[in-house]
Every structure is written in structure tokens, then in C-alpha cells.
Amino acid sequence: MSIPKFVLAAALLAASSAYAQSTSGTLVVVPAYGEVVRANDQAVASFSIEEQDKDKAVAASKVNQKMKQGMEIVRKEDPQAVLKTAGYYTYPVYAEQRPLPNGASTPPKPQIIGWRVGQNLEVKTLNLAGLPKTAAAAQKVLALSSLNFGLAPATLKKLDEERIAATYKNLNERIASIAAAMGRNRAEATIDTVDFEGSGKYVGQEQAAPMAMKAMRMNDSQAVAEPSFEPGETTLQMNVVGKVRFK
Numbered sequence: 482m483s484i485p486k487f488v489l490a491a492a493l494l495a496a497s498s499a500y501a502q503s504t505s506g507t508l509v510v511v512p513a514y515g516e517v518v519r520a521n522d523q524a525v526a527s528f529s530i531e532e533q534d535k536d537k538a539v540a541a542s543k544v545n546q547k548m549k550q551g552m553e554i555v556r557k558e559d560p561q562a563v564l565k566t567a568g569y570y571t572y573p574v575y576a577e578q579r580p581l582p583n584g585a586s587t588p589p590k591p592q593i594i595g596w597r598v599g600q601n602l603e604v605k606t607l608n609l610a611g612l613p614k615t616a617a618a619a620q621k622v623l624a625l626s627s628l629n630f631g632l633a634p635a636t637l638k639k640l641d642e643e644r645i646a647a648t649y650k651n652l653n654e655r656i657a658s659i660a661a662a663m664g665r666n667r668a669e670a671t672i673d674t675v676d677f678e679g680s681g682k683y684v685g686q687e688q689a690a691p692m693a694m695k696a697m698r699m700n701d702s703q704a705v706a707e708p709s710f711e712p713g714e715t716t717l718q719m720n721v722v723g724k725v726r727f728k
Contacts (some may be wrong), residue, residue, distance in 0.1 A: 503659040509659060509725045515650070516719075517640055517716070521712040521715055524609055526625065527603055527627045533574060538545060548566065553617060555604055561607065566600060567602065573596055576594045576595065648720070669727055695716075
């Protein structure tokens with residue numbers, strides 16, 4: 482005996498209604514995720530200079546002169562770069578200690594035979610196209626210690642806005658999918674709470690994987706071939722948790 486179609490339709494409608502009613506007042510916790518990617522547009526290069534001499538004043542003078550010369554080169558090659566000196570140091574150099582003779586209990590006082598003096602220079606620039614030429618010119622005097630690529634503050638701000646928008650869009654898409662799975666209309670869902678948590682790390686700050694280069698000392702008169710750099714890109718991520726209540 483077959484069941485009349487109108488009876489079957491009524492049964493399905495009742496089941497659907499009962500199913501929908503069972504989710505009334507339900508509080509659903511919805512995790513969402515957003516990600517934006519942008520090519521790096523800022524570089525932070527660290528240069529250094531170190532000299533050693535038996536006369537501390539001579540070593541310091543060499544460092545001061547070469548750092549001044551290096552800064553002038555960088556400013557000439559990249560006038561818009563931001564320079565900051567840091568890490569000035571002066572250390573004594575001691576003579577090598579010889580093994581104590583048999584029976585000796587007190588080691589001789591270490592003898593200073595010279596001095597090591599050094600200083601670091603940080604160069605922050607947005608001119609990535611001219612960076613290889615700038616670095617090569619500065620390496621005639623200074624050593625390139627490290628190089629990090631990242632995003633400029635203005636770019637980070639804009640990208641953060643895009644990241645928030647992408648994350649919130651994903652939250653709404655998930656709410657719609659959950660509502661459909663529950664047999665409910667998206668309009669019946671009210672967002673109760675939105676909790677933005679964790680945003681990932683910045684390069685340069687951060688975020689970006691740093692590109693390190695081993696320092697090399699160059700003679701003043703020696704020309705340096707331009708190094709090759711790949712700025713790469715930075716990915717910013719964000720997680721959000723929304724609490725959604727169904728009517």
C-alpha cells in the first residue's frame with residue numbers, strides 16, 4: 482500500500498518544523514580565519530666596522546672615520562634612507578696565556594696588547610630597487626652584517642584593515658553554512674559576541690623570514706660586485722571567534 486503524496490509532504494514539513502524548533506535559542510561558537518599576503522616593500526640593513534690597534538685612540542679614530550665615510554656613501558646612494566648608529570664598543574685584546582710551569586700556582590696578570598673598537602649602522606629603506614647598488618657601495622668601507630625584509634608601517638596599517646575585513650567575511654560565510662546545516666535561515670542568526678584573538682607576527686619586524694648575510698671586511702679601494710636580493714612577501718593572519726544565537 483503506497484502512502485499518499487500529500488501525507489508524505491505533511492510528514493516531512495512537520496519533521497522539518499520540529500527540527501528547526503529544536504535549535505531555537507541555540508548559542509553556536511563559530512571560529513573563523515583570515516589571511517592577506519603582500520610583497521615586502523621595506524628593508525633594514527645592518528652594517529658594521531671593526532678595527533684593532535695597539536693604541537686605543539688609533540683604533541677608535543679608524544672606526545670613526547670609516548663609519549662617517551660609510552654613512553656618507555649610503556646617504557649619497559639613497560637620500561631617503563633612515564640611518565641609525567648603534568652598538569659602539571671598545572674591548573682590550575690580551576696576549577695569549579702560556580701554560581704555567583710546574584710548581585707555579587698563581588697565573589701571571591693578563592697583558593693587554595691592543596684594542597678592538599667597533600660600531601654598527603642600521604639603514605632602513607623603501608628603495609628596494611636601488612638596494613643592491615647601495616649595499617655594494619657601502620661594502621667598500623663597511624661590512625654588511627644582516628639584511629631583513631618586511632612591510633613599511635603604512636603598508637602594515639592598510640594590510641591590517643584588509644585582514645580584519647577578510648576574517649569577518651569568513652565568519653559570516655561560516656555562519657551561513659552552519660545555519661543551512663541546521664535547517665535555519667541566516668537571517669535568524671544574531672551575532673552575540675565577536676572575539677578577535679591572535680594576529681600573527683610582523684618582519685622586519687618581524688614577520689617576514691629574515692635574510693641574513695655573513696659580514697665580510699673589504700679593502701677601501703676594492704670594488705664590490707652588487708649582491709642579489711629577493712625581498713619575498715609577508716603573510717598576515719588573524720583568528721576570530723564569534724558567538725551566534727539562533728532565534
